[in-house]
Amino acid sequence: MKKVTFILLGVLFALSVQAQHVFEKGSLMFNGGIGLPYNFGFIPSINFSGEYGTIPTGDVGLVSFGGLFEMQFAKYGSWKTYDGVTKPVIYLGPRAAWHLHVFNSDKWDVYGGVGFGIKFRPQPFEDYYKSPITGYGEGFVGGRMMFSKKFGLYAELGGGAGAFMRFGVTFGF
16 A cells, blocks of 8 residues: 555656756856858857847747857868968857756757858958858757756757857856
8 A cells, every 4th residue: 555655646746847958938048169160161160159049839839039149260262262361250240049957957059050240251252252241041950968057068050150069068047
């Protein structure tokens, strides 16, 4: 009889506990890290992004909105005109992500999203680019591993901004 009572209490406790997720409505996260560039040389980019959880999608997840700032030192010109000089490129724009609640854990976060924005290039350019300001679009998938509620690591794969892979630290507020 005691075993049945303990099993029933355990099941009731398990059912009464709500699932905890890393990213929930009202969550605010900031990322800072480096990125591996997919074009214009091999110098890693420096990036900062932030997002705020706003729209719950039922048991499936949550949509967040935020932004990205990324700076890359890039090589410009064709292989014939490259002069060995690297020049900064800045990517700045909003982005949105859908955080999937596939883990009932406060340690893991999996997400995918899109972003767009403005790419600033320095002057003077070789004839390779005509305008110092152009647009960009990006798609990405990523994840976080949290060591505490306020600190963890993140990694993202995608393309469109300055890097095809980003990784670094994440801070929660």
